[in-house]
Amino acid sequence: xxxxxxTLATADDDAELREVLSSTPMTGQISISFARExxxxxxxxxxxxxxxxxVGRDVEQGRIVGMGSRTAGPRYVxxxxxxxxxxxxxxxxxxYRGQGALIARGYRFLRQLHADRAAPYYLTTIAADNVVALKxxxxxxxxxxxxxxxxxxxxxxxxxxxxxxIDQDSSTRISTRLATIDDREQIITFLNAHGPxxxxxxxYAAADLFSEQGWLQGLSPGDVMLAFRDDxxxxxxxxxxxxxxxxTIIHSYSRWxxxxxxxxxxxANMRKRATLPxxxxxxxxxxxxxxxxxENDAEICRRLIGAMSRELLQRGDRLVxxxxxxxxxLLPIARTIGxxxxxxxxxxxxxPDQPPDLAELTQRxxxxxxxxx
Numbered sequence: 001x002x003x004x005x006x007t008l009a010t011a012d013d014d015a016e017l018r019e020v021l022s023s024t025p026m027t028g029q030i031s032i033s034f035a036r037e038x039x040x041x042x043x044x045x046x047x048x049x050x051x052x053x054x055v056g057r058d059v060e061q062g063r064i065v066g067m068g069s070r071t072a073g074p075r076y077v078x079x080x081x082x083x084x085x086x087x088x089x090x091x092x093x094x095x096y097r098g099q100g101a102l103i104a105r106g107y108r109f110l111r112q113l114h115a116d117r118a119a120p121y122y123l124t125t126i127a128a129d130n131v132v133a134l135k136x137x138x139x140x141x142x143x144x145x146x147x148x149x150x151x152x153x154x155x156x157x158x159x160x161x162x163x164x165x166i167d168q169d170s171s172t173r174i175s176t177r178l179a180t181i182d183d184r185e186q187i188i189t190f191l192n193a194h195g196p197x198x199x200x201x202x203x204y205a206a207a208d209l210f211s212e213q214g215w216l217q218g219l220s221p222g223d224v225m226l227a228f229r230d231d232x233x234x235x236x237x238x239x240x241x242x243x244x245x246x247x248t249i250i251h252s253y254s255r256w257x258x259x260x261x262x263x264x265x266x267x268a269n270m271r272k273r274a275t276l277p278x279x280x281x282x283x284x285x286x287x288x289x290x291x292x293x294x295e296n297d298a299e300i301c302r303r304l305i306g307a308m309s310r311e312l313l314q315r316g317d318r319l320v321x322x323x324x325x326x327x328x329x330l331l332p333i334a335r336t337i338g339x340x341x342x343x344x345x346x347x348x349x350x351x352p353d354q355p356p357d358l359a360e361l362t363q364r365x366x367x368x369x370x371x372x373x
Contacts, residue, residue: 003060004102006109009053009067014040016064017053024091025251026127030276032283035247043245045217046372048073048086050118056106058096066092066102070110072119073215074203076196078360081203085119087349088373090137103136104143111145111351121350123200123366125153125373128343148358150346150366152326156338158288160317161272163337164309166302174234174300176307179224184209187224187290190233194292198328198367204290215372218242219289225308227293227300234297237304238289239312239320240371248283250276274319286312287371288322296329305337323370 009017017040025033036043044051048071056066069089074081087110096102124147126137137147179187188206195201208214210221219240227235253261257276265275277283293300312320322338324331325346335341346366350356 005057009055020091029254031251033249033251045213047071065096075200079196083119085122087122087124121356124347125344145349145351147347153344153346154326155321155323155342156334157340158320158338159273160309160312163305164313166306166337174303175228179221179226181221199364201367225304227304234294235300235304237291239286240289241286250281252279285319301333325366327365
């Protein structure tokens with residue numbers, strides 16, 4: 001194992017990092033890969049305030065064979081802004097998998113980075129069907145951090161053609177409209193007043209919204225729907241198009257899906273549903289963002305989703321992914337109108353000699369911004 005070294009990536013590694021992403025698809029009936037084109041580092045503002053990309057190099061081959069990210073940013077913990085970390089983007093080329101010692105060395109390097117105390121602990125998600133990662137990373141073997149389960153994180157697919165009608169019987173006291181740049185301060189005030197009821201909700205600043213370098217980079221005023229009751233802001237939801245800096249690529253289909261895809265697409269086009277793109281194509285989808293509703297009011301939530309869906313339908317959008325914790329009170333609303341679900345396991349990660357107060361951290365329902373994972 002002496003031929004491997006771990007360092008932090010620099011701008012000079014851009015092309016290799018993008019190559020690793022394209023070479024490590026997530027397999028399944030629909031195999032996908034994640035891209036950060038045209039520049040890997042152009043997408044890092046959405047990762048957090050501190051972003052470190054760890055790379056593992058095969059010294060003999062002179063190439064990057066694996067990568068992962070350590071990020072940190074202010075989140076509300078028990079309604080108080082606290083720096084919290086996130087571990088993500090773990091990728092390893094196929095020919096180097098199964099080498100447990102390589103993973104252990106990567107975590108030793110991560111432990112060295114942790115010494116800067118930028119965050120006391122980290123969040124991470126692992127696909128529920130990723131058996132190898134669940135057995136290896138969460139094993140608690142010597143040298144690895146502790147992974148404490150915080151439950152399921154559920155991503156639901158929404159079809160604007162279907163969800164545009166869910167609020168037809170809602171109260172007329174609730175009005176909706178798209179945001180403008182002048183709404184920024186009001187939106188941030190609302191998010192920071194109601195968002196902290198969820199554990200780990202991001203502590204957004206005005207510079208994070210409607211900014212090209214903010215935490216919500218690329219989310220424009222026209223992508224955010226506002227709900228009002230008697231002129232009082234009571235709900236916010238965004239439909240985030242990240243395609244300028246992050247993409248999901250269709251890598252391949254199972255044999256059965258490949259055979260039925262043409263017929264499925266004919267029906268999908270008739271019903272204004274998302275089609276199955278050709279392998280190599282970008283999946284056209286938006287990410288639901290900053291879904292915050294006063295008092296978790298179901299009627300307000302339906303009005304937001306319905307109003308935004310009608311707007312997206314006019315623009316030709318057919319797919320929105322909404323991510324919420326399994327215990328989130330708004331998830332049942334999404335499930336009644338949503339399609340397929342993708343489940344990941346949410347974990348709190350910490351080093352065994354620095355355990356946090358788990359009782360304090362598990363009192364509220366967790367929140368993660370899907371587009372920032």
